[in-house]
Amino acid sequence: MTVVLDSRKDFTLENLRRVSVTGESVLISPGAKKAIKRSRQSFMAYLDSDRTQFIYGTTSEAGQGASKRISPEQQRQLARSRSRVRPGGGFGLEYVPERVVRMIIFARLANYIEGNAKARPIEAQRIASMLDRPLPKLPLSGQVGAGEILPLAHVMNFLPEGETEEGEWMARINGSPVSSALLCDVALTARGHLSLATQIFALSVDAYAAPLTPYSASLVRYARNPHEKRALRNLRWWFKTSSHHGRIAHQAPVSWRILPAVLGAVEEAVAIAEETASISLSSVTDNPVYILPTQSEPLGRAISTGGYHNAQAAPAIDDINARFADLCTLADRHTMKLHSADHLPANLADPKGDGWGTGLLSFLQVGYGEEARHAARRSFLPPSEGGGIAGQNDVASPSMFAYQKHTRARFCLEASLALLASSASQAFWVTNRKPSARLVPILECVRDYVPPLTSTVGRDMGNELHALQQYFQALSLSN
Amino acid sequence: MPVSLNEPDDLTLINLERVAVKGEKIRFGETAIRTISASNKAFLEYVSARPNEFIYGTTSDYGPNAKNRINDKERQRLKKIGVPFLGLSFGDENLPESAVRSMVFAILGLFLRGGSAVSPKTARALAKRLDGPMPKIPAGGLTSPGEILPLFYLLRAFPELVDEPLCASSGNTAFCSVGLAGIDAITTQRRLTLAQKVFALSFEAIQAPLEHIDPALKPLWNDPYEAVAIDNLSHCLKGPLINRRPFQAPVSYRILPRILGQALRASERLYRCSEESLQSMVSNPMFFTTGIGSKVETISTGGYHNARIPQALDGVSMSWVDLAELARRHIIKLHKGPVSKLPDRLVRLGDHYRAGRTTSYLEFVPADFVDQMRRLSEPTLLLAAEAGASEQDDINANGYIACRNQRQVAYLFDRIMAVLGGVASHALDIQDRRAPLELANFVAEIRKYFPPVTKKRIIGNSAARLAHRMSDAIDNGNSVMTETIADRV
Numbered sequence: 022m023t024v025v026l027d028s029r030k031d032f033t034l035e036n037l038r039r040v041s042v043t044g045e046s047v048l049i050s051p052g053a054k055k056a057i058k059r060s061r062q063s064f065m066a067y068l069d070s071d072r073t074q075f076i077y078g079t080t081s082e083a084g085q086g087a088s089k090r091i092s093p094e095q096q097r098q099l100a101r102s103r104s105r106v107r108p109g110g111g112f113g114l115e116y117v118p119e120r121v122v123r124m125i126i127f128a129r130l131a132n133y134i135e136g137n138a139k140a141r142p143i144e145a146q147r148i149a150s151m152l153d154r155p156l157p158k159l160p161l162s163g164q165v166g167a168g169e170i171l172p173l174a175h176v177m178n179f180l181p182e183g184e185t186e187e188g189e190w191m192a193r194i195n196g197s198p199v200s201s202a203l204l205c206d207v208a209l210t211a212r213g214h215l216s217l218a219t220q221i222f223a224l225s226v227d228a229y230a231a232p233l234t235p236y237s238a239s240l241v242r243y244a245r246n247p248h249e250k251r252a253l254r255n256l257r258w259w260f261k262t263s264s265h266h267g268r269i270a271h272q273a274p275v276s277w278r279i280l281p282a283v284l285g286a287v288e289e290a291v292a293i294a295e296e297t298a299s300i301s302l303s304s305v306t307d308n309p310v311y312i313l314p315t316q317s318e319p320l321g322r323a324i325s326t327g328g329y330h331n332a333q334a335a336p337a338i339d340d341i342n343a344r345f346a347d348l349c350t351l352a353d354r355h356t357m358k359l360h361s362a363d364h365l366p367a368n369l370a371d372p373k374g375d376g377w378g379t380g381l382l383s384f385l386q387v388g389y390g391e392e393a394r395h396a397a398r399r400s401f402l403p404p405s406e407g408g409g410i411a412g413q414n415d416v417a418s419p420s421m422f423a424y425q426k427h428t429r430a431r432f433c434l435e436a437s438l439a440l441l442a443s444s445a446s447q448a449f450w451v452t453n454r455k456p457s458a459r460l461v462p463i464l465e466c467v468r469d470y471v472p473p474l475t476s477t478v479g480r481d482m483g484n485e486l487h488a489l490q491q492y493f494q495a496l497s498l499s500n
Numbered sequence: 501m502p503v504s505l506n507e508p509d510d511l512t513l514i515n516l517e518r519v520a521v522k523g524e525k526i527r528f529g530e531t532a533i534r535t536i537s538a539s540n541k542a543f544l545e546y547v548s549a550r551p552n553e554f555i556y557g558t559t560s561d562y563g564p565n566a567k568n569r570i571n572d573k574e575r576q577r578l579k580k581i582g583v584p585f586l587g588l589s590f591g592d593e594n595l596p597e598s599a600v601r602s603m604v605f606a607i608l609g610l611f612l613r614g615g616s617a618v619s620p621k622t623a624r625a626l627a628k629r630l631d632g633p634m635p636k637i638p639a640g641g642l643t644s645p646g647e648i649l650p651l652f653y654l655l656r657a658f659p660e661l662v663d664e665p666l667c668a669s670s671g672n673t674a675f676c677s678v679g680l681a682g683i684d685a686i687t688t689q690r691r692l693t694l695a696q697k698v699f700a701l702s703f704e705a706i707q708a709p710l711e712h713i714d715p716a717l718k719p720l721w722n723d724p725y726e727a728v729a730i731d732n733l734s735h736c737l738k739g740p741l742i743n744r745r746p747f748q749a750p751v752s753y754r755i756l757p758r759i760l761g762q763a764l765r766a767s768e769r770l771y772r773c774s775e776e777s778l779q780s781m782v783s784n785p786m787f788f789t790t791g792i793g794s795k796v797e798t799i800s801t802g803g804y805h806n807a808r809i810p811q812a813l814d815g816v817s818m819s820w821v822d823l824a825e826l827a828r829r830h831i832i833k834l835h836k837g838p839v840s841k842l843p844d845r846l847v848r849l850g851d852h853y854r855a856g857r858t859t860s861y862l863e864f865v866p867a868d869f870v871d872q873m874r875r876l877s878e879p880t881l882l883l884a885a886e887a888g889a890s891e892q893d894d895i896n897a898n899g900y901i902a903c904r905n906q907r908q909v910a911y912l913f914d915r916i917m918a919v920l921g922g923v924a925s926h927a928l929d930i931q932d933r934r935a936p937l938e939l940a941n942f943v944a945e946i947r948k949y950f951p952p953v954t955k956k957r958i959i960g961n962s963a964a965r966l967a968h969r970m971s972d973a974i975d976n977g978n979s980v981m982t983e984t985i986a987d988r989v
Contacts, residue, residue, distance in 0.1 A: 075747050088747045137720065167751050232554075234799035239788040243615070245508075245780040246773070246808065271554050271567040272800035275645045275887075275895045278784070279802030283882070286807035293769075297723075305720035308754075312716045324711035325747075327754030328721065332762040336818055340811060343879040347807070350882040354894050361891070390884055397879055399818055402759075402825040404870070412839035415829050416751045 023048045026149075028056075032131045032303040034295070037205050040152065041123040047149045049142065053134050057145055060136020060321075064311050067320035068187060072096065076323045077309045078191035085413050096187055103190035104183065109175030111163025115428070117172075122156045124202035125176055131198070132307045138192035139311035139323065147181050148193075154179070161428070164421040166407055167414035168308070168329035169199040172421060188311075188323070196306040200331030200420035201298070204338060207427055208298035211291045211341050213500030214434055216255070217493055218287070218348050220463055221438045221445070222280055223259035225355045227456040228445035229362065231273035233260055236281060248292060249285035256281060263457040269364055276354040283347055290340040297333040306331070330418050335400040338423035342430040346390070346397040349433055352441040353386035359444045369447045374475035379447045381482065382440045389440070393433035396426040432490070435497065439489040443471040466492065505627075506531040508779045511609045513771065516682040516778065519630060520602035521976070526627045528620070532612050536623050539614025542789045543668055546796060555798045556785045558666065564890035575666075583662055585652045591640025600634035602679030603650065607671045609678075610781035617668040617787040618661075625660040642900050643883075645893035646784070646804030647676040650900075668798055669783035674806035677899020678777045681809045684906055685771040688816050690974045690982040691910060692760075692767050695823055696729070697942050697985070698921045699756055700736035702830045704936055705927040706840050708749035710737065713757055725768070726761030733757060735986040739937045745841060752829035759826055763819035770812040777806055805895070810880040810902035817877040817906045820913040824870050827920045831863045834927050846923070848930045856956030858930075859923045862963070866919055869912045876905045876912075911971055918967035922950035922959075941980045945969075 022043075024036045027050040039045045049057075068079065072093045075081055080096055082089045091099065126148060132138040133145040157179040164172040173194040180193065226233070241253045272278060306328035314321040360368055360383050368378030400423035406415045446464055449456060450473035456464055470489035474480065503515045506529035518524040528536070547558060551571070554560055558575065561568040570578065604626065610616050611623040635657035642649045651671050655662050661670040703713075713734055718727040733756065748754060782803025790796055837844025845853045845860035853860045880902035887896045925943055928935060929952035935943035949966040953959060973979035 077748055081747060232800065234797070235801045237788075237797065237799050239795070239797060239799065240782065240786075240801065243613075243780060243782070243786075243788070245776040248808070271560060272556055272784075272892070274892050275802060275805070277802075278800060279805040279807070279895060282802055282805045282807040286811050289808055290811065300723050304722040310717070310720060312714075312720075324714055324716070325709065325754065326712060326714075326717055327751065327756065327758055328717070330751070330755040330758050332726075332755070332758040332822075333723070333765070336762060336766070336815060339818070339879065340815065343811070343814070343881060346879075347882045350884050351895070353884070354886075357886075358891070358894065363891075394881055394884065397881060399821075399874075399878055401818065401874055401877070402822045404825060406829070412750050412833070412836070413748075414751055415833070416755060416826065 025050050026130060026134055027053050029131055029135055029303045029305070032128070034205060034209065034299055034302065037124055037127055037302060038209060040127045041120040046153050047127065047130065049134070049145050049149055054142040057133060057136045057140070057142045060311065060313060061139060061141050063314045063321050064139040064188060064323070067322065070320060076188070077325045079188045079309070079323070083191065087413050100185050100187045100190060104185040106174055106177040106180060106193055108178045109171060111160045111171055111175065113160040113162030115161045117159040117161055118206070119156055121202050121206045122159055122176060123152060124205055125198050126151050128198035128201040128205070128302055131303055132192060132196050132305050136313060137305040137311050138307055140189045140192050141186070143183065144189055144192070147183055150181055151179060161421065161425045165403060165417050165419060167417050168195060169197050169418060170194050172199045191309070192307055195308045195329050197301070197329050197331040197418070198306070200334040200418065201301040203420050203424040204294065204301055204331070204334040205298040207338050207341055207424065208291070208294040210431070210498055211294055213497035214345070214431060215284070215287050215291055216500050217497050218434065218438060219255050219284060220259060220460070221442045222284070222351070222355070223256060224445045224456055224460050224463060225359070225441055226277060226280070227263070227460060228359060228448040229273060229277060229355070230268045230364065231277045232268050233263060233265055235278040236260065240281065246285065248288035249281065252284035252288045253281045256284060259459050260457050261459060274354070274358055276351050276358065280351070283351060287344040287348065290344045294337045294341055297337045301331055301333060330416070331420060334420040335423040338420070338427050339397070339400050342423070342427055343397040345430040345434040346393040349390040349393040349437040352437040353390045356383045356386050356441050356444045359448050365448055366451045369444065369451050371451050371473070371475045375477060377474070377477050379444060379474050382444045386437060386440050389433045389436045393430055393437070396429040396433065398426070400426070435490045435493040439486050439493055442467045443486065443489065446471065447473055502527045504529045505608065505612055508613055511612065511778045513682050513686055513775050513778070516602060516605050516679070517686050519605050520679070520683055521598045526605070526608065526630050528612070528623055528627060533620045535614050536611060536618065537620045539617045539787060539789050540619045540667065542796065543617035543787050543798070544666055546787070546798060547666060553798070554800070555668070556800045558668070558785070564892055566892055579662070583652060583655045586656050587653055589638045589641035589649050591638060593639050594636040595639045597634050598683060599680055600637055601630060602683050603654070603675045604630055604634070606675040606679040606682070606778060606781060607673065609778050610671070610673050610675070610783055613781070614789060615668070615781070615786045616670065616783050618664055618670060619667070622660050622664045622667070622670070626658060629658055639904070642676065643896050643898065645887045645895055646672060646897055647674055647900070648672065650676045668785050668787040671783070672804050673781050673783040674777070674804050674809070674897065674899060675781070677806050677809045677897065677903055678774065678781065680903040681770065681813060681899070682774040682778055684813065684816070684903060685774040687910070687974050688767045688770055690977060691913070692763055693982050693985055694970060694974060695763070695917055696732045696760060697736055697939060698917045698924070699760065699827070700733050701924040701935065701939055701943065702834065702920055703733065703753060703756065704737060704939070705834055705924040706749060706753065706842070707744050708753045709744045712749060712754045713737070717757070721758070723761055725764040726757050728764055729757040729760035732985045736938050737936050750829070750833055750839060752826050752833065756826065759822055763823060766812070766815035766819045770816050773808050773812040777809060805897045806899050809899045813902040813906040814877070814879045817909045820909050821870070821873045821877045824866065824873055824913055824916045827916045828866045828870055831866060831920050831923050834923055835860055835863050842927055843930060846927055846930055857953050859926045859953055859959060862919055862923060862959055865960070865963070866916045869915050873909045873912045876909045880905065914971045914974070915963070915967040918950065918963045918970055921946045922963055922966055925950065926952045945980050
């Protein structure tokens, strides 16, 4: 299957998923090609009408040289000399997932599809064709600078060979498609992580034999916020056929009762990530951007903007990171309480076993929680001006930095949930109970990776838990 | 005229401000009293019919002793003993009167919908308390599971809350964070209005090309908040603006509408979150009569823990830091002649910076504030430490921490706005340029406190006066500093 792009309306999260996760190709529609061509012609007419006017990177030099105008011949020469994007300079130990590189390429096309990139159709086709070729590797580190030239250099260096004309080379590496892609990836995967977390916490509710009243339908009706309602509904779904019997007769600790509130905040963070991802994906962020001709401006115009700085991505990703850290904290507390509750065997030790129990799981939670909280630190605008002290590029975009922390935050959440799920599984085992019917399949999956512990002999808990974390990762990404 | 409360929709932030900040009184209307009365009656019947059901604090003891059941007689005995804690918190100053009033307003919001099942007498009595002074509550050491630490002070000052013979809850709700965040939501809007004016002034001072805020960008960027930022900046700068820079301004100017757009998004989110929270206060326990819930029930909840408010406040704090970072760049660039194309160091023609008739060196000052802001704006996560010596109370509610930090960050931000406002105004003055028409009154107000530097003086004092004036205008409204910019906002 191929995703056909006709206008900016086609830059949806669903189409992004098809291209990035399913691996589909992209086709620029004939209508879009015509629009791009028309736009290119009018841009050239606009440029030729006055080659002394300021058009960043076309009639002027780029970056710190923006104030320097160049002659028409130099303009053509500059365009020809930049037909190959130079390789990126960032390096490091880890790389952006391949699906995100596909997202960047897809998002890059939003500038082109209606002609705002002022480029010829062949440029859009070259970019689209990158999705059918071996993909570049994009290091996670070393990508925080003004605009997104640093990461785009890595990606666009892989563009198929071809000459460039005036106005085209800058369109390749300006704008903010990287932020869009990173935010989209977080938006698409965070929903899966939230679903997984809800399920594992539901398992923990049953494992502790906590009362179900904090998740009452009355609260759904009473709440005014849609995210809180949704969190409650999602949590309640797992208890659809559950009985109120066999649960402790008094209220469970705070960490169980505040689950709807905390999950509601995660719901909100995910919803904002989804909303801002959709906005970012279909936005035109080029600098300079070409404003299409109108009746009053028949040649259109090219203007300098700050479009290359996506201000929504880092805060939205940061919020997800913070909420993942909160979920790790709750998982830690649940794990601890499962191992120390009065109504459960101490340390969740099997009375018929060697007496060790699974207290180790509670120890392990500490480290993952600390890591998650560290990854939740804010991605403010960097104080360093980088190359900007000379005046132009004085503020860097922190999106990649936020995403880099996100990769850690989601690993920690998966790990923390693996520990909680294993603890819950053990609690059912040592008390000979079963969870609510809808939770039985996930319990069985957990036990496939981490069987209940009767004896520590022959067990490698680290490997088992790692395998469960990886299963959770796959589950979240495919959700 | 007192604010009348009848329906949940009356629990608006506008009414909150009238009561908490402007000191207006509050009265329950007939509809509200009917709801409260019906809920109280239904709760008494409910408890009477189910003496063995677990109802936290009614048929059970509190906190660590929640698992201990009590009967009617024991309940009466414990009630006579009263609240064991008269006040445990300390440190810092006391909370402002407006903050405590906002907390009472939030508790009345809980009462209004009947979830606490207090009697009309108690509800009216608490509302009447707003006619007089509020108790002093220390601003430090208030974080606990739920918001019981500030509640102890209210229970001590307002014994009618404790004397209620039988109710589900007399305030075990997120009243503190919801009340404070409500005020913060209003001041955030004003602070952002002021910030947009200051940034517009800076934009004008450096004569940035207007194409950076061209309305044609709105459909391209596709973001409603960035569109508002573009409109606001354009409105502030409308008029015959000439002699713009012939090439693009530094990034810190070009990305202004995008950073301001994100701040507007954060502000809107805080406003919506605070108002929704106010209109759906949940306590522990919570009583639902038919018509509110699916059935009559009393349930133990975590309603005292509002997790969305810290998130919303944190978003606002982050925006203050990012805007402060931009402001710092602007202040430096305005003083840097080769970049600004203005007189280097903003020195008057023929003058020398050593004469002290310039704002030069003031650009060093914000670094201190921004650094502090960054530290205070780290996210307010759930505290990882076990909260206390109780299996029950194991997670702290972190709303108050987020409120306190946001306020500190916001006041630091005002100082940076004062520096940028003063510097931009000075930059216009040394070139004999006038402020754009829409900013004329704003600039006149700035100059009352921070006049352009024409002779050597202690400029820090001017900046401090202006910062104080800005904070005051934000806290109280009714100033040219915080007047709404355009109709759309």
